[in-house]
Amino acid sequence: MTKGMWKLDALSGLLCIATGIFVGLSLDGATEFGGWLSQWQTLVAGALAVGAAAVTVLQMERTDIRQQTRHIELVRLGLRADRLTMLRLRDVWLDRLVAQADAIIPSLATIDQATKTTNDYSPIELNKAMGAFGYSFWRFKEILEDPLYEAAKPLFDGPATTAARFSDQSIQAIRELNGPLSAFLNFNQGPAFGYYADAAETVEKYWGLARGVPAAVQRLAAEIRRIAALYE
Structure with a gap:
């Protein structure tokens, strides 16, 4: 009693x-x-x-x-669960996302150079970069579909939600570019000979987003770390 x-x-x-x-x-x-x-x-x-x-x-x-x-x-039990979710998101999940974003930086640089020149790049290196670029979408998709990320989203505030949305859009741009970017560059001949109007339009629309994936991920990472710090 x-x-x-x-x-x-x-x-x-x-x-x-x-x-x-x-x-x-x-x-x-x-x-x-x-x-x-x-x-x-x-x-x-x-x-x-x-x-x-x-x-x-x-x-x-x-x-x-x-x-x-x-x-x-x-309420205390709920806060404890939220705390565990955010800390695990920061300490486990986020490292995978950032590592994947860092891994495609060389490929993005190679492709970006090829979109701006006609002959001053290696077709072999471009082929490798395009392969890594296309495959990265599926790696990103696997990471973003982690249940931990979905469970943490309701805990995001306005800036974090905006950063997450922009990061998702940038990564989605990789998928949109997979076919059109290949047609635009036409691996072995360069953009001057592999130019298709629809492909060029798609590249113009999405390449800026795709090229900004590392920066978008870093922005999201900063927001996740900020929110996780509130639960410590």
Whole structure:
């Protein structure tokens, strides 16, 4: 029993006993006390009613206290779960995302050079870069579909949500460019000979986003670290 609550239970019991005695004696005016009680029964009944009301209020307050305590416990459990989610996202998941973004930086540089020149690049190196570039989307997709990332998203605030959305859009641009970028560059001949109007339009639309994947991921990483720090 909660400390102090036994007093309230004892008071409730005494009021019940007093009420029983009052009712019994009020029905029997033969005794001296019964006569006195009969004379003052209205006042006594009022006092008992006030006492009963006070006990009822105290009982309700005790119930409210218990509910509030339970609510606080649930909130603490929820915060503990949120804390574990954010710290795991930062300490485990985020390293994979950043490592993948860093891994495609050389490929992005090679492709970017090829989109700006006609002959000043190695077709072999470009082929390797395009292969790594195309495959990176599926690696990113695997990382972003991790249930841990999905569980953490509701904990993001405005800036973090914006950073996550921009990062997702940049990574999605890699997929949009897979075919059109190959047609635009036409690996063995360079952009001057492999130019297709629709491919060029797609490259113009998405290449800036795809080229910015490392920066977008770093921005998201900074936001995740900031939020995770709030839970420490």
